[in-house]
Amino acid sequence: MRLTFDDDVEAFRAEFVAFLDEHLPSEADAVERPRSTAHIPDWARRWQRLQFDHGWLLPGHPPRFGGRDAGILEQYVHKQELARRRIYQNFNPQGLGIVAASLITFGTPDQHERWAIPILRGELTAALGMSEPEAGSDLAGLRTRARRDGDNFVVNGHKLWTSGAHDADVVLTFVRTDPDAAKHRGISVLLIPTDTPGIERRPIATVCSPDDLDFNEVTFSDVIVPAENLIGELNQGWKVANGSLGHERNLLWLSYAERLDHLVEDFRPVTELDADHHAGLVMDAYALRLLGSAALARAARGESGTAAVSVLKLFGSEAVQNATEHALTAIGVDGLDQPTVTARFSPLNPEELAPGWFERYIRTFAHTVAGGTSEIQRNIIAEHVLGLPRR
Structure with a gap:
């Protein structure tokens, strides 16, 4: 497998990096934090609208919907650059990634204008x-x-x-x-x-x-x-539901890979046992990226990979959970006392642990449930990968 990209994909990445360098809000501008996953501060609305207007909000969509008809590889490097800088693309993830995407897929032209585009532009949540x-x-x-x-x-x-x-x-x-x-x-x-x-x-x-x-x-x-x-x-809501969750799972594995990378950076082993767990974390991070890259290559060729998505979802979410648990165990009671620090908009200072390790660990249980529970993913893998009967 060749783990590099063609010149046109790298040119796409360079253009997006230049956009971020020029337009990314400063920490001073981004001081107001969201109250919930459906509250967008005014500065973040402006940031989301700017991405929409330049085609960087959802690059795989046509320009009318805040994109530039980008292929799957371009969409990957777009997400990769956001993740590397620990940048929040928007503060209404279910609105952007599921609701607006479902409206675009299943809605009428009037519903596009009335609901989908305002959600994409940050005018509605x-x-x-x-x-x-x-x-x-x-x-x-x-x-x-x-x-x-x-x-x-x-x-x-x-x-x-x-x-x-x-x-x-x-x-x-x-x-x-x-x-x-x-x-x-x-x-x-x-x-x-x-x-x-x-x-x-x-x-x-x-x-x-x-x-x-x-x-x-x-x-x-x-x-x-x-x-x-x-x-x-x-x-016909079942069809819409499958489409909605399909939007949510698109390239989801990359977010788990980036979380594992952040854990590698943020947690420093002290004892020999810590070092052993840290080595396992590094191997999991590499394995997830290799499996994800294989799935990405299949998607670029137009091949369906429902079962592969389930493998990545299961492995990624549980690897993050296991790694965070080991880190919290190694830190001990101090991990419970650490204050929660609100994550910054721009890259985190590597010396900061934000949020606290206990909160990091607790939040991992949401990842093994949201977008399809680990139990459901195992059922899909059993049936569609291993060929086992439903019962």
Whole structure:
């Protein structure tokens, strides 16, 4: 395998680096931090809009949607440069990576103009309403219902773990529109403005950030939603869901690889056992990059790689979790006392540990759940890689 890029890809990288060098906000400009994953400070809105206008927000998209029709290799080096500098591309990741992407794929031209482009430009923020109290990883078990009433839908139900909902302008909401259909059928998708009467959003504190609220419990009580807010076809929400999570998983392995690299940089072994774990971390980082590079090459050739994505998701998320656990164990009780430092917009000072090691470790459990749990990934690998029966 040749682990280098052609001249045109490197020219693309150089152009993006020049853009960052010229336009990246300073730390002084970026002093205000987001309250949640659906709150974008004013300076960050300007930064996101600038990326959109120059085609650097989502390079794989056409210019109309903030891109430049870049191929998969160009998209890779774009993400690579952002990760190397530890730069937040935007502060509404589910809005940009899932909601807007789903609207572009399944929405109408009017929905593109009304919702997708404003989300991409940072003028609106969005949350994703999938999980419910009894339907977390099992989307097919959702119970939130939408009943058709003339030109509207009437929505009743309950969503849980909806990141940033209390700050979001809209929620991409998965609802059951045919209760008599099979579990995977009869699901539809509505884009619901959060100021619609009947919506209640209650932020939920978590163990790692009791004062930094992001998760939400959202209830819908006779919420009236215009039928024109239906995304995709009626009762075809399962197709939209697969597309939504597909957008989320695109090049996800690179973020795990960069996290492993940061752990290699930030944690310095002291004992012989620490050194052994550190060596394992370095090997995991190399292995993940090699597996990811192979998947990237297949994608560049136009080959499908659903199973490979599952392998990368499983290995990457669990390698980060194991590495962080070893680091926290090696540091001992001091790892619990370290204050959390808000991550900077520009590259971190290598001498800083931000956030604290305990928070780093706690947050890794989200990575083994979000975008498809490790258990689900193992099922996919068992069936599609190992050829094992479903039962």
